[in-house]
Amino acid sequence: MPLRCVIVDDNLGFLHAARLLLEQEGLEVVGVATSGDEAVRAVAELRPDVTLLDIDLGGESGFDVARRLADDRDSGPGQLILISTHSEEDLVDLIKESPAIGFLGKPSLSATTIMGLLETPG
Numbered sequence: 410m411p412l413r414c415v416i417v418d419d420n421l422g423f424l425h426a427a428r429l430l431l432e433q434e435g436l437e438v439v440g441v442a443t444s445g446d447e448a449v450r451a452v453a454e455l456r457p458d459v460t461l462l463d464i465d466l467g468g469e470s471g472f473d474v475a476r477r478l479a480d481d482r483d484s485g486p487g488q489l490i491l492i493s494t495h496s497e498e499d500l501v502d503l504i505k506e507s508p509a510i511g512f513l514g515k516p517s518l519s520a521t522t523i524m525g526l527l528e529t530p531g
Contacts, residue, residue: 411437412523415455417448417474418463418492427461427518434520445474452478457487459523462509464493464500472507479508488527492518 414436418424421443428438439455442448444466452460460478464471475489489509497504497512504512511526 411435412520412527413437413439413455413458413487414461414523415440415442415448415451415457415459416461417442417445417451417466417471418461419443419465419467420463423463423515427515430518431520431523436520436523445469445477448474449477449481452487453481459488459490459527461490461492461513461518461523464491464495464503472503475507475509490523490526 414431416424416427416438424441428441432438439457440451442451448462462471462475466474471491475491478489491504491507491509491512492515493500494515497514513522513526
């Protein structure tokens with residue numbers, strides 16, 4: 410059974426490209442969202458195995474959305490992975506403090522890198 414994924418990003422072009430790439434690589438993208446509210450609804454409804462969440466959602470902080478998702482005990486985002494065009498080094502403290510299991514730069518996004526984060530202990 411393929412890994413079920415929700416992608417949260419306010420860039421529609423990126424959402425489309427990421428969905429195509431990940432589906433070609435064997436993941437099942439069960440939903441997408443472009444805002445924090447959409448993300449909360451999608452995750453509650455779809456209950457993905459993994460949620461990819463952009464750190465910069467237009468006027469919203471992806472870190473705030475990550476906390477909202479993690480705090481919703483009824484739905485749970487599965488494993489939460491933060492994504493961004495920003496460098497991980499610029500955000501390392503915020504990433505560590507977040508409920509996410511890790512971070513992927515958008516240029517390195519792939520099923521392989523996602524699976525690598527999921528398989529990395531603690």
